[in-house]
Amino acid sequence: MTRQEILNELKGVFAPYTTNKEALNNLNDQTDLIADLKINSANLVDIIIDAEAKYNIEIDYDSADKMLNVGSCIDVISEKLNQK
Amino acid sequence: MAKRVVITGLGVVSPNGIGIPAFLNAIQNGVSGIQFIPLYEELNMSCQVSGQPDFVWDSLQNYISEVSFHGLKGTNIAYGITAALDAWADAGLDRETAEPHWDTGCVFGNSAPDSEATKNVIQKVDAKEAKKLGSRVVEQTMNSGVTSYISGRLGLGNKVVTNSSACATGTQAILMGYEYIKHGFAGRMLVGSSEYIDPYIFGTFDAMRVLSRKFNDQPEKASRPMSATAGGFVPGSGAAAMVLEDLDVALARGARIYAEVLGGSSNSGGQRGGGTMTAPNPAGVMRCVDEALKASGVDPQQIDLISGHLTATMADRLEVQNWSQVLGCSGKNFPLINSVKSMIGHCLSAAGSIESVACILQIVHGFVHPNINLEDPNPEILNIIDQDCLPMKMIKKEVNIVAKANFGFGDVNSCLIFSKFNK
Numbered sequence: 001m002t003r004q005e006i007l008n009e010l011k012g013v014f015a016p017y018t019t020n021k022e023a024l025n026n027l028n029d030q031t032d033l034i035a036d037l038k039i040n041s042a043n044l045v046d047i048i049i050d051a052e053a054k055y056n057i058e059i060d061y062d063s064a065d066k067m068l069n070v071g072s073c074i075d076v077i078s079e080k081l082n083q084k
Numbered sequence: 085m086a087k088r089v090v091i092t093g094l095g096v097v098s099p100n101g102i103g104i105p106a107f108l109n110a111i112q113n114g115v116s117g118i119q120f121i122p123l124y125e126e127l128n129m130s131c132q133v134s135g136q137p138d139f140v141w142d143s144l145q146n147y148i149s150e151v152s153f154h155g156l157k158g159t160n161i162a163y164g165i166t167a168a169l170d171a172w173a174d175a176g177l178d179r180e181t182a183e184p185h186w187d188t189g190c191v192f193g194n195s196a197p198d199s200e201a202t203k204n205v206i207q208k209v210d211a212k213e214a215k216k217l218g219s220r221v222v223e224q225t226m227n228s229g230v231t232s233y234i235s236g237r238l239g240l241g242n243k244v245v246t247n248s249s250a251c252a253t254g255t256q257a258i259l260m261g262y263e264y265i266k267h268g269f270a271g272r273m274l275v276g277s278s279e280y281i282d283p284y285i286f287g288t289f290d291a292m293r294v295l296s297r298k299f300n301d302q303p304e305k306a307s308r309p310m311s312a313t314a315g316g317f318v319p320g321s322g323a324a325a326m327v328l329e330d331l332d333v334a335l336a337r338g339a340r341i342y343a344e345v346l347g348g349s350s351n352s353g354g355q356r357g358g359g360t361m362t363a364p365n366p367a368g369v370m371r372c373v374d375e376a377l378k379a380s381g382v383d384p385q386q387i388d389l390i391s392g393h394l395t396a397t398m399a400d401r402l403e404v405q406n407w408s409q410v411l412g413c414s415g416k417n418f419p420l421i422n423s424v425k426s427m428i429g430h431c432l433s434a435a436g437s438i439e440s441v442a443c444i445l446q447i448v449h450g451f452v453h454p455n456i457n458l459e460d461p462n463p464e465i466l467n468i469i470d471q472d473c474l475p476m477k478m479i480k481k482e483v484n485i486v487a488k489a490n491f492g493f494g495d496v497n498s499c500l501i502f503s504k505f506n507k
Contacts, residue, residue, distance in 0.1 A: 016154035042219040046155065049218050 001081060006074045010056050029071030035048045055081060089265045090505055092339040093175025095167040095276075096441050099135030099320050099428040103170065105112030108445050111453040112478050116304035117428045118318055127283060131295035133303040134281060135320025135429035137163065148237055155220040158198035163323035163434075164230035165237065166280035168192065172238060172274060172320070175327035176339060184241030187333075189270045191245045191260045192231040192325070193253035193277035195433040199284040201225050231276050242270040250492030251393070252350065253277045254324070254436020255281065255500050257456050259348040261328045262500075271333040276325030279434035286319055292362075294397060295319065307430075308457040309394040309423040310474060317395040320429030325436035325445070341505045343447045346485075347379035348500040357494040366402065369497050370410035373489060377501035380484055384411035387419045389452055391443050391488040394423035395430045401464045403491070408468050416471040417485075420479070426456045436490040436498065443486040443502050452479040 011027055018024055018037040033039045039047070048064045051057075051073070057080035059067075067073045094104050099117025101107035110117070117135045124132040144162050145153050147169050154209045156162065168190075172179065187284055201224040208217050223229055228246040235244045243264060249256050254277035261273030289295055296316040299306035307318040334341055353359035353368025377384065390407060394400050404421070408414045425431075446452060454477050461474055482504075489499040 017151055019149060019151055040151070043151070045219040049216055 001078070003074050003078065006077055007070060009054070010070060010073060013047060013054060014039070017047060027070055029069070029074070031070045033068060051077060057081060057084065086266050088331040089262045089328050089345045090331050090334050091326050091342045091345065091444055092329050092334050093171040093177070094325070094342065094444060095174060095443050096322070096324040096438060097137045097139060097163045097167050098322045098324070098438050099137050102139065102166070104174065104445070107441070108449065111442050111445065112451060114454040114456045114478070115427060116307070116456060117320070118306050119304045120300065120303045123283065124286065127287070127292045129286065130293070131316070131318065132288055132300040133306045133318055134286065134298065135318060135322070135324050135431065139163065139355060147449055148233070155218070155379060156224070157204070158201045158229055158280045159192055159282070159321070160198050160280035160323070161224060161230050161233050163280060163321065164192060164194070164231050164276070165458030167278065167323040167325040168234040168274055169237065171276070171325040171327050177327070179238060180240040184239045186241040187271035188240050188274065189242030189244055189261070189264060190231055190235045190240045190274045191247055191257045192234055192275065193247040193249070193433050194227070194230055194246055194279060195250060195253060195279070196285060197225050197227050198280060198282070200282050200359050203284070203446065234274065235261055238274070240274060242273070242368040243474040248433070249496045249498070250494055251430070251432055251435055252490045252492035252496045252498040253433035254438070255348070255440060255488060255490045255498035256350050257437065258328070258345070258500055259350050259438055259498055260304055262345045262348060265328055265330050271330045273328045274325060275324060275328055276437040277433045278323030279321055279432045280405070281319045281321045281432070284335040287431060289303050289319060294354045296396065305457050307396055307426050309392070309396040309426050309455065310400050310462055311396070311458050312460040312462045314400060314462065315319045317397055317425065318429035320431040322428070322434045322438055324434060326437070326441065343444050344503045344505045346382060346501040346503045347376060348498065349375035350496070350498040351375070352497065353495040355495045356411065361440050361495070362493055363399065364491045364495055364497065366406050367404070368495060369406045369491060372497035372499045373407070373410045373487065376487070379389045380501035382501055384413060386485050387487050388483045389446065389486045390419050390421040391439050391486055392421055393490045395425055401462060404465050414468055414469040418470065418473045420452050420475055421469070421473055422455050422475060423455055424453070428456065439490070440488055440500065443488050447486060447502060447504050448484050450480060450482050452481060452483065454478050
């Protein structure tokens with residue numbers, strides 16, 4: 001999967017947790033989940049669980065801690081997909 | 085100086101009507117909200133009927149944010165949010181606020197957190213999948229879930245309390261809100277209670293053999309308070325809420341005033357003198373009513389209507405006996421008495437708030453709602469009070485003072501006195 005494909009799919013993963021639709025539509029590597037998408041920090045857990053289910057991967061605690069902006073989310077997901 | 089406390093907003097999610105206009109129409113016309121529940125037959129319950137609001141889950145999207153809606157599963161929370169936000173809007177208050185309302189608090193009760201939500205937790209933990217529970221389960225399995233959603237949505241910044249006292253919860257919530265305002269701690273309180281009877285809660289009552297089981301094929305006839313053929317109560321689900329305000333606060337903003345809370349009392353019979361975990365000590369019940377009347381400055385003869393607890397068990401006769409004794413009247417001198425439960429069943433924690441909303445509507449619209457399924461009044465009750473005290477059809481009349489009481493497991497009692505608002 002290309003990074004762009006993952007980015008497009010992440011829009012669907014983030015959608016239920018953000019009310020900032022404009023930032024969601026303009027998603028890029030630098031988009032910050034909390035600062036830009038206004039996602040409640042407690043919901044980052046739900047995003048990780050949803051991503052695990054979507055890609056059938058397991059995201060360990062250390063990797064999850066890195067998933068703060070879209071670029072790092074894609075990094076972690078690509079890495080886990082490559083390990084499969 | 086003690087403040088006067090008035091009711092300025094109402095909201096309800098009842099098995100026989102959601103929203104005030106639908107509920108008013110239902111109680112005026114004796115509309116039953118009791119249905120046959122196929123699942124309860126499948127689960128081998130003895131009672132297979134229940135009062136369930138005709139609630140459309142997606143309607144919640146008009147009340148809370150998309151993000152909050154996503155992941156919400158607790159039905160009792162959904163009922164509570166709906167009733168509370170409807171009452172808030174009915175009082176002419178705006179949902180949106182940047183600053184917390186420091187002068188407004190919330191007392192909202194329930195008996196158990198949503199056990200469907202709890203079941204999800206138990207299943208995942210037992211399957212060694214606790215990691216997959218996500219972030220939204222604590223708020224839905226904690227007892228204060230309903231209160232937290234309501235106060236968060238509206239930005240309530242005064243005392244926010246979840247109360248629980250079994251079937252006395254709803255009346256007690258209103259009383260607690262009343263007391264905060266009366267003593268000057270808050271200018272406004274959003275009060276009420278909610279209850280969702282899922283199969284697990286239902287099953288625990290079914291096991292006690294206290295539920296109606298002879299009318300499974302005639303659900304609308306199953307809830308029969310004060311009837312000779314009353315054979316147990318019918319569990320019901322729902323919620324109701326009221327906005328209570330310091331009279332001065334309400335007048336200053338030009339609010340519409342429905343009625344006044346004159347006073348109330350909440351106590352326990354101490355599980356002594358005939359009182360047990362499940363039965364009330366008559367001395368406690370009578371003391372509670374007496375204290376409520378004294379606190380309100382109301383004489384027993386002034387009561388136009390008693391909205392009883394009256395669940396359709398053997399306790400109905402004892403309840404009427406207690407009212408008669410504490411009010412010092414019987415036969416034709418006894419006030420009119422009715423039970424909303426004949427139409428909606430026993431909504432446990434939500435009973436007191438839904439039934440209190442019914443009291444206010446009877447004061448505002450000048451009527452006494454019928455007791456349905458009372459073609460055969462219990463002769464032992466007719467030995468105490470006259471049959472004319474038990475309306476079977478709606479009576480149009482001026483209603484100035486209503487006494488509302490609920491009694492719960494643990495031998496707890498709550499009584500409120502409502503009055504037409506007089507400047």
